[in-house]
């Protein structure tokens with residue numbers, strides 16, 4: 001049996017970096033066999049599960065299996081999967097609270113918990129393990145935080161044919177067109193971080209794309225240089241952007257074969273299933289990081305629930 005008290009300390013050290021607690025430094029002295037004994041049990045409040053408590057005689061601290069569980073201290077952990085399913089199916093946070101008969105604050109907390117967890121998993125690239133990518137498509141889609149005067153750009157990369165979402169980044173960008181002048185007057189200068197985050201995404205995917213792979217995008221002049229820099233051996237094809245087929249659905253293109261279908265279809269799926277990305281919606285993004293959480297949640301649902309052949313096998 002492992003000393004989970006020590007493990008917890010190590011985890012928190014990894015999370016908070018150099019801000020180590022004094023107790024951790026002290027506990028490093030005990031870097032030998034920990035002597036662990038049972039000291040009773042308790043029934044977990046929310047589901048009455050029996051949890052064994054242990055005492056480490058070396059550290060003189062007690063703990064249980066629950067100590068390192070990601071859901072520790074959650075009173076409504078049984079709602080996690082329902083909240084997840086609702087939030088990736090176009091249901092708003094307020095309506096999710098009403099449907100599940102809980103306080104809206106509970107949904108907010110669950111959204112943040114699930115979102116942070118999913119985003120961390122995506123950034124650790126657990127979804128790319130054992131993945132051999134032969135063809136990739138990428139493009140930007142636009143949304144905004146708080147007001148149309150503060151647009152955000154989502155760079156999305158998908159695997160061709162399977163439509164598996166490989167990664168995404170959210171970047172701020174200045175308002176364009178008619179709104180540009182108003183936006184500057186109201187909110188001042190807005191940074192354009194699109195190039196920076198596009199490069200971050202490419203760096204993340206660089207080692208997972210096979211050397212003979214093909215990369216496709218539209219004819220945005222800014223893409224070429226970055227693609228050349230991060231994907232030297234891969235073939236790069238660009239296609240002219242086309243008009244959307246349905247009013248308001250800019251992602252689905254009209255007329256015949258679409259070479260960027262995998263990407264455009266995935267972008268349309270995001271628009272259809274993440275309520276803050278709907279066209280003409282009341283639900284809008286207030287913070288860019290929460291948009292990232294929401295897309296990360298959806299990526300998991302999309303990659304491992306919606307797509308065929310990517311569901312984890314039962315064995």
Ligand SMILES: [Zn+2]
Pocket residue numbers: 003005006030034035056057058059060
């Ligand atoms: Zn110990």
